[in-house]
Amino acid sequence: MKKLTYLLLLLIGFSATAQEKKWTLKESVDYALQNNISVKQSILDQQIAEQDLKSAKGNFLPTVSGSASQNWNFGSFIDQNGSRISVDSRGNGFGLSTGVTLFNGFRNTNLQKQAELGIESSKVQLDILKNNISLNVVNAYLNILFNREAVKQAEEQVIISQKSLDQVQELVDAGARARADLLVSKSQLASDNERLVNAENNVVLSLLNLSQLLQVPAQGFDIENVDIDLTEAVLVYNNSNEILSYALDNRPEIKGAQLGIDNAELNYQIARSAYYPTLSFGAGASTSYQHLQGQDDVLPIIIGLDSNTGLPIIENQKNGFLEQVENNLGYNVGFSLSIPIFNGFRTDASVKRAEITKERVVLALEQEKQTLTSNVEQAFADAKASLTQYEASKISLESQELAFQNEQDKFDLGVSTSFQLEQVRNRLINAQSSFLNAKYNYVFKTKVLDFYLDKPITE
Structure with a gap:
């Protein structure tokens, strides 16, 4: 009985520890990269490519077979x-x-090279997939932090509204304020409570979204709070040229398109090998019984x-x-x-198709470069605009805070109404919301720039 009790307490302790776990950003990204089904499938694709290479190398080895009848x-x-x-x-x-095949127009040689390219291509596709997953997880993580800050702001406004309502209630009871001011305060408190409920729901939904990205149970899922300090919000780069230059040389999307050109060239050479004669060597031994x-x-x-x-x-x-x-x-x-002498132009058609495919993948590389250029320039413009928006919203928030304090003082002196005070406070709430949006928008946009520069986006 003592052993059973100890075991139950141990299990309860493990359960509590599991529920208290708070995921860091790095843990979230690492877990997604290790356990995502698409990543696992891509790893299996890489293993298949390795077997393709093994098979291509086997074309150079002699075949041996036995028979019995x-x-x-x-x-x-x-x-x-x-x-x-x-x-x-x-x-x-x-x-x-x-x-063993001694010569077949270098077909076996090109098949081996193509299989080696297949391994490289599968690695590049895995890198692309991991990059996209990492960016999605970071975005989902930041969204949770954003919604939590929105909850804090909403809670503060509810507290302010409640204090204001209590103050107005006292003044109305004393006959110093009209009952209409009391109705305005109650309406504002109800509005702030609704905003708080919506903010709390957004936190729940954003946690659910991240847990689904990580493919872990949503029950008890939570993340570690991160204090984002933007005391020095500046862009490291003055323009997108340096980012674009690095991205064009190093991004896996470009490497994948370049590998596509190499693969198309090998397909062309493989198709041309059908024009060449095939020389084989064979040997055997046989016997019989009757x-x-x-x-x-x-x-x-x-x-x-x-x-x-x-x-x-x-x-x-x-x-x-x-x-x-x-x-x-x-x-x-x-x-x-x-x-080979004549096979109904099938070889000619295969060679021509391979040649056309080469032209298509060359255009695909150019298209990939144009897309990457557009994305990088857009990302830089977005980051620059988000910094401007952040700075402007920060100034606006400071102004609205001063305006609200001034209006609060006037209200306390009896020279302002509840309606006027709530009007100013609503502008303050909007300024706080705009500032919060601008803050996290700037953080994510700078993460996107780090993404194109292959810098860690979990820091």
């Missing part, structure tokens, strides 16, 4: 000695053969002539399975040359 003959047939026999029989055949039904396995051999009759003297020698297999053993070796 069992057959029955009924009626007349030609035996191993070339004689016609009208007896039922059964027999076996055994063979071993090998062959048994006449109802007869012993013997072989009549002439050992001399009878001195009286002059007829041959015949002696039956044992000719069983082992003897026949040994005696019938034969070998062969030779070369085979196949020269």
Whole structure:
């Protein structure tokens, strides 16, 4: 009973620890990269590419095969000695053969190069997938932090509204304020409570979104709060040229498109190999065994002539399975040359298709470069605009805070109404919301620039 109680307490402790776990940004990204199904599939694609390379290398090795047969003959047939026999029989055949392609227009060489490119391409595709997943996780993580700050702001406004309502209630009870001011304060408190509920729902939904990205249970899922300090909000680069130059040289999307060109060139060479002759070398060994039904396995051999009759003297020698297999053993070796002459223009069509494909993938590379250029320039413009927006919203927030404090002082002195005070406070709330949006928008936009520069986006 004590052991059972101890085990239950231990399990409860593990459960509590699991629920209290708060994911850091780095843990979230690392977990997604290790456990995402698409990533696992891409890793399997890479393993398939490695097997393709193994198969391509095997084209250079000789093939070896063995054969065995069992057959029955009924009626007349030609035996191993070339004689016609009208007896039922059964027999076996055994063979071993090998062959190797000596030349086939460099097809095997190009197939191996293509398989090696396949491995590189699968690695590049995995890098692209990991980059996209990382960026999505970072965006989802920042969205949670943004919504949590929105909750804090909403909670502060509810507290302010409640204090304002209590203050107005006292003034109304004392006859110093009209009852209409009380209604305005109650309306504002209800509006702030609604804003708080919506903000809390947004936190729940953003946590659910991140847990789904990580493919972990949403129950008990939580992240570690991060204090984002933007005391020095500046852009490191004055323009997008340096970012673009690095991206064009290093981004996996460009490398993938370049590998596509190399692969298309190899496809073209493989198609052209059909114009060349194929030279092969082969060798083999074979033997057989035959048994006449109802007869012993013997072989009549002439050992001399009878001195009286002059007829041959015949002696039956044992000719069983082992003897026949040994005696019938034969070998062969030779070369085979196949020269293509005409195949209905199929080779010409294959070569032309490969040539057209080469042109298409060259255009695909140019398109990829244009897309990357557009994305980088857009990302830089967005980051620059987000910094301007952040600075402007910060100034606006400071102004609205001063305006609200001034209006609060006037209200306390009785020279301002509740309606006027709430109007100013609503402008302050909007300024706070704009500042919060601008802050996280700037953080994410700078992360996008780091993304194109292959810098860590989890820091």
